[in-house]
Amino acid sequence: MRFPEDVPVLTDGVVTLRAHTAADVDPAYRMCQDPVMQEWTTIPVPYLHEHAVNFLTEVVPAGWRENTAWAWAIEYDGNYVGTIDLRDGQGGVGEVGFAVSAEVRGHGVMTRALKLVVRYAFDDLDWTRVIWRAYVGNYASRRVAWKTGFHGLVTIPGGGLSRGVRKDEWVATIARDDELEPKGNWWTVPVLDGGAIRLRPLRASDAQRVMEACGDERTQQWLTGMPSPYGLDDAKGFIAGRSDQAASGDAVAWAIADAVTDELLGNVSIFGLNNRIDNTIGEIGYWMHPDARGRKVMSSAVELVIGHAFRPVEDGGLSRRRLVLRCADVNTASAHVAEANGFTRVADERLADPRRDGTYNNLRTYDLLATEHPAS
Numbered sequence: 001m002r003f004p005e006d007v008p009v010l011t012d013g014v015v016t017l018r019a020h021t022a023a024d025v026d027p028a029y030r031m032c033q034d035p036v037m038q039e040w041t042t043i044p045v046p047y048l049h050e051h052a053v054n055f056l057t058e059v060v061p062a063g064w065r066e067n068t069a070w071a072w073a074i075e076y077d078g079n080y081v082g083t084i085d086l087r088d089g090q091g092g093v094g095e096v097g098f099a100v101s102a103e104v105r106g107h108g109v110m111t112r113a114l115k116l117v118v119r120y121a122f123d124d125l126d127w128t129r130v131i132w133r134a135y136v137g138n139y140a141s142r143r144v145a146w147k148t149g150f151h152g153l154v155t156i157p158g159g160g161l162s163r164g165v166r167k168d169e170w171v172a173t174i175a176r177d178d179e180l181e182p183k184g185n186w187w188t189v190p191v192l193d194g195g196a197i198r199l200r201p202l203r204a205s206d207a208q209r210v211m212e213a214c215g216d217e218r219t220q221q222w223l224t225g226m227p228s229p230y231g232l233d234d235a236k237g238f239i240a241g242r243s244d245q246a247a248s249g250d251a252v253a254w255a256i257a258d259a260v261t262d263e264l265l266g267n268v269s270i271f272g273l274n275n276r277i278d279n280t281i282g283e284i285g286y287w288m289h290p291d292a293r294g295r296k297v298m299s300s301a302v303e304l305v306i307g308h309a310f311r312p313v314e315d316g317g318l319s320r321r322r323l324v325l326r327c328a329d330v331n332t333a334s335a336h337v338a339e340a341n342g343f344t345r346v347a348d349e350r351l352a353d354p355r356r357d358g359t360y361n362n363l364r365t366y367d368l369l370a371t372e373h374p375a376s
Contacts, residue, residue: 003061010072010120015112017072017084020056024073024080028052031082031101040138041099042162063087070125074113076104084113086121092128094121098144105140114148115180122176129175135160136168139243143186146247150174151183153248185249185273189242190316192254192304197265197297199254199304202239206255209264210235213289222331223287224356242269250274252308252318256292256301265292268301270309270318280321282309286337293333299340306341310370323368328353328361338366342373 001007004019011017029052031037038045063069063085071085082100096117100110121127132150134141142153150172159169174180192199202210213219215230227234245251251271255264266288273282284305286298302325311317325343327334338345343366351360 001064001067003064007064007072008120008124010116012112012116014076015109015116016075017113017116018075020060020071020073020083022057025049025052025056027080027101028056028083031099034102036102036140037099040135040141045163060085070117070120072113072117074098074100074109076107076109081109082113084110084117086117086125086130089121089125089127092126093131094125094127095131095133096121097133098141110144111147114144118148118174118180127176129173131171131173133160134170135162136170137240138170139247142170142172142247145172146182146186148174149178149180149183151178185313187246187249187252187273187318188316189246189252189254190308192308193259194300194304196259197300197304198257198259198262199268199301200257200262202242202253202255202264202267204236204239206264207232207235207239209289210238210267213264213266213287214238216290218290219287220356222328222334224354228356245271248274254301254305256288256297265289265297266301268298268305270305270320270323272324273318273320280319281324282318282320282322283324283326284309285325286334298337302337302341306368306373310373321370325366325368327364327366329364330361335364335366341368343368344372 007019009016009018029049032043032047032052037043044051060071063071069085069087071083073080074082074084081104082098084098086094086096088094098110098114118130121130132145136155153170153172156169156171158166160167189201211230211232214226214235220226220228242253250273251269253267253269256266256268257264266286268286270282270284275281284302288298306323309318309320309323313319325338329348345364346367347365349363352363353361355361
């Protein structure tokens with residue numbers, strides 16, 4: 001193909017994909033100075049002006065001429081704001097890559113651009129599948145792919161290579177017959193205010209308090225699935241994992257924070273949201289920092305998440321029909337939280353809850369229906 005003559009212009013009326021020009025070199029160079037761009041892509045670091053010149057005037061045109069890679073400039077509001085490309089394509093399957101400037105992130109620009117090139121891959125290049133890849137932790141790229149309809153996400157340990165360093169990689173795909181719409185839920189974690197407490201997303205700065213709470217003797221006694229001993233790396237891993245669970249539609253977790261100091265007092269979550277048999281249920285789980293016990297903090301936190309769980313999705317909630325809460329029959333504090341929030345005791349499983357010393361307690365199950373909740 002000839003460049004730029006044969007580069008098709010793709011547009012949805014808001015975003016336009018076109019051939020790169022020499023005028024794009026300077027904005028591309030500036031875009032690649034962004035630390036976020038450097039963290040998540042394989043561009044050279046430091047990124048020099050000559051790198052932008054070479055990429056836009058040599059690499060991109062060669063891809064079109066040799067029919068091996070198809071890269072477009074992304075134009076939004078009359079300005080160059082990024083690049084998106086398709087590559088490989090052998091056997092009707094190829095990959096997509098993209099990058100957008102910081103000033104337009106969050107405006108839906110990249111999602112629009114991705115839908116345009118995916119449609120081009122299927123309709124004009126006759127591909128049957130497009131592959132998306134990103135380093136683990138690049139939630140911005142993952143969300144764009146999810147909004148476009150990429151699904152079947154897997155994690156490949158060490159699957160990516162960036163400047164000589166192996167990184168874990170996410171991979172998802174979309175097929176020709178798939179709709180370019182999200183598959184499943186990507187839950188947000190809203191701030192829920194409750195007087196003396198506030199539920200908010202967990203932060204990296206909470207790690208010390210998470211370690212203290214989860215390493216506490218009572219927490220270790222009742223939550224036997226936690227690492228023991230529980231260190232700072234365990235806390236950091238826990239916090240990082242909550243974002244992945246929300247993105248996968250599996251769970252929503254909150255830090256329970258003091259409304260005045262913002263200090264972490266505990267954690268409460270609703271999980272099991274992707275139940276394949278019944279996706280209208282959810283299970284509530286929680287733990288407390290020792291400093292917060294005896295102050296009715298957890299009862300108040302669970303009351304807040306119940307309201308969010310039963311609220312319709314269109315109103316920002318989870319649209320649950322039924323909530324479940326489980327605890328050992330001798331864990332009276334946890335049982336009190338359930339009963340104080342109107343849960344009904346529905347089952348006792350004999351010797352079903354293991355302890356670290358090899359013994360077992362009976363496992364008590366409570367539930368609460370949306371029809372029983374005053375706000376429903």
